[in-house]
Amino acid sequence: MNCKAMESLIALYIEGDIPASDLRRIESHLHGCITCSGLVDELRESQSMFKALRAGTVNSSDLAGVRSRVLNEVGDLDPAPGWVLTMHRLIFAGLRRRNAIAGFALVVLVSGSVWYAQKSVVREVKNEAPVDVARMDAPAEFLSPILVPPSVEAPRVLKRTVMQEIPVEALSETPASAEVLEPTPQQIQVSEVATIKFVTDDPDIIIYWLPSDKGD
């Protein structure tokens, strides 16, 4: 290490403000460096001059002046009211001030975070784009009291989907080749019945409207 880098360590070394690990390093450097040894002497000299200032003290008249001014001022001041002292002792009882303040700050921070999270969820729901809803009035018979008990709120119909309908003429056509299969009874049934699917705002409830053979 060069002498310039040593300077700051030497400034600590002269008053014993340096760890033992650095101490050996500095002493070995000082042993072979005249410049740094000179710096040590100069620093010690200036330090001893300043330490001489410790002996200096203030005049009694200066002290008396301060005391009388303070006591006059204090006479005009009111001490903290009793309830402030009591509250202070209650709040900080058994706790170090810093810990109490840190705890309070933590509680405020957590409460604030929870409040903000809840607020942002509500805002997201409000900001959602309105869904295109195909509204239709269900037939009166469909909303009969048997299907929807009066005590339960009826789900709102959001979308109506008509299942694919197979024209009856197509079923009656003769197949072009022998490989065309005969329609099964199920297919015939599907083709003849137009099923209406109601999607409600409750994802668990989907209503299928299956008109009877008579068309009602």
Add this chain to the structure above:
Amino acid sequence: MSESQKEGERTSEMSLLLIRAASGDAAAFEQIVVRHERRVLTLSWRLLGAMEDAQDAAQEVFLRTFKYLHRFDVQKPFEPWLVRMTVNVCRDLGKARQQRTAIIIEAGGEYDRAEQQDPNNDPHAELHAEQQRQMLYRALDELPEKERTAFVLRDIEGMTTAETAEALGSSEATVRSQISSARLKIRKLVERMKGGRR
């Protein structure tokens, strides 16, 4: 009675005084002032350099002490709290008087009221000592505020690095860095002043 017992008694006596003073007992507060005024005024004077400013600072320290005494935990030692408050008050006052200090220092004679002179001493030696004191304080005044405060507490007040760090509200590593820098600058300033005087 052992030293530790005496120390314990002193501490409990101080705690009682602090509790009484916090409740508005003026006599108890006066005793606290009497016990600590020398320390507060000396430290203020060393930090600010001028006795007039130091008196203002000491007054402010004790008034703040009276005002905020109810916040102080009497289980803890009182003096570090007071020293920390003194440092803060001097820092505030120091900022306010920064410009005018330079003019006063140039005019000289600002530190002359600080120490009691022994009338039996040789007047020439006294003059020399006084000149040296003024030179040292001028050197101190050229340091940046934080370095000067750390240097005064550690090297003139004789506090440990840990005590200095507590008074300044900083770490020991920061204090070490500040006092190292201050000592090197002070040495250069002293050398320069000695050279200029010759």
